[in-house]
Amino acid sequence: MFWRRRRPPATEAFAPRWRDLLEERMALWAQLDPGERRDLEATALWLLATKRWEASHGFTLTQDMRVTIAAQASLVVLGLGRDPYRIVSAIVVHPSTVTLRGERAGPVPGTVTQGPLPILGQASDERGPMLIAWDAVLRDGAHPERGMNVVHHEFAHKIDMLDGYADGVPPLGDRVTRRRWDEVCGATFASLRAGRDHPVLRSYGAVNLAEHFAVATEAFFNRPVDLVDHEPDLYGVLADVYLQDPAARARRWEASRPPAGP
Ligand SMILES: [Zn+2]
Numbered sequence: 001m002f003w004r005r006r007r008p009p010a011t012e013a014f015a016p017r018w019r020d021l022l023e024e025r026m027a028l029w030a031q032l033d034p035g036e037r038r039d040l041e042a043t044a045l046w047l048l049a050t051k052r053w054e055a056s057h058g059f060t061l062t063q064d065m066r067v068t069i070a071a072q073a074s075l076v077v078l079g080l081g082r083d084p085y086r087i088v089s090a091i092v093v094h095p096s097t098v099t100l101r102g103e104r105a106g107p108v109p110g111t112v113t114q115g116p117l118p119i120l121g122q123a124s125d126e127r128g129p130m131l132i133a134w135d136a137v138l139r140d141g142a143h144p145e146r147g148m149n150v151v152h153h154e155f156a157h158k159i160d161m162l163d164g165y166a167d168g169v170p171p172l173g174d175r176v177t178r179r180r181w182d183e184v185c186g187a188t189f190a191s192l193r194a195g196r197d198h199p200v201l202r203s204y205g206a207v208n209l210a211e212h213f214a215v216a217t218e219a220f221f222n223r224p225v226d227l228v229d230h231e232p233d234l235y236g237v238l239a240d241v242y243l244q245d246p247a248a249r250a251r252r253w254e255a256s257r258p259p260a261g262p
Pocket residue numbers: 153157210211214
């Protein structure tokens with residue numbers, strides 16, 4: 001019998017100029033080794049090819065913008081592969097801050113809230129579209145030292161929702177138990193809510209456990225060395241969930257750079 005191996009479907013290759021683009025727009029790109037860059041590129045291509053990308057009314061979404069957002073999202077799942085993003089349906093990009101108006105669910109379950117609310121991003125429910133503000137993507141990508149990243153934040157919400165609930169508990173894998181996760185995250189969350197100072201975690205993490213996870217994710221990827229120093233337990237459980245050690249990556253990169261001149 002004649003048998004021919006099926007060729008994999010042709011996918012667009014990661015254009016060399018996109019690497020230059022990431023060099024420019026994604027400061028963390030410099031820290032990735034060749035294998036990590038290959039994996040990131042593959043996941044980014046998959047996100048570009050399989051998700052719906054939309055611009056808000058009157059805004060023009062370019063391929064360069066899509067690539068930048070897809071690359072940031074792919075960094076989050078470098079250790080997990082693309083599977084956690086199976087529930088991502090659409091990414092809607094707005095030029096800047098979006099103001100939500102009207103009645104919506106409040107921060108406490110079962111409550112509603114009114115009035116305008118400016119937001120940089122949103123991942124409202126499991127299957128719904130995500131919303132991202134483009135100016136925040138550029139600003140956060142260039143300045144990880146600020147510990148914020150709207151793309152990491154919103155995609156962390158999606159990972160949290162994989163089990164159907166935005167409750168601050170992502171799929172935990174084999175390395176961390178639910179008990180340990182609750183103990184560590186519960187302690188930081190309670191402390192943030194009590195108004196105690198956590199220099200690496202934004203106070204927005206005190207809103208609820210889902211925001212705590214998203215905010216902690218931002219710190220984990222963007223200020224990993226500071227997070228290890230200030231919140232070693234939290235860093236540890238996040239490393240066990242994301243299967244990455246961004247602090248080691250940052251330190252390796254720092255050590256490999258030539259010393260600053262006089
Ligand atoms: Zn959030």
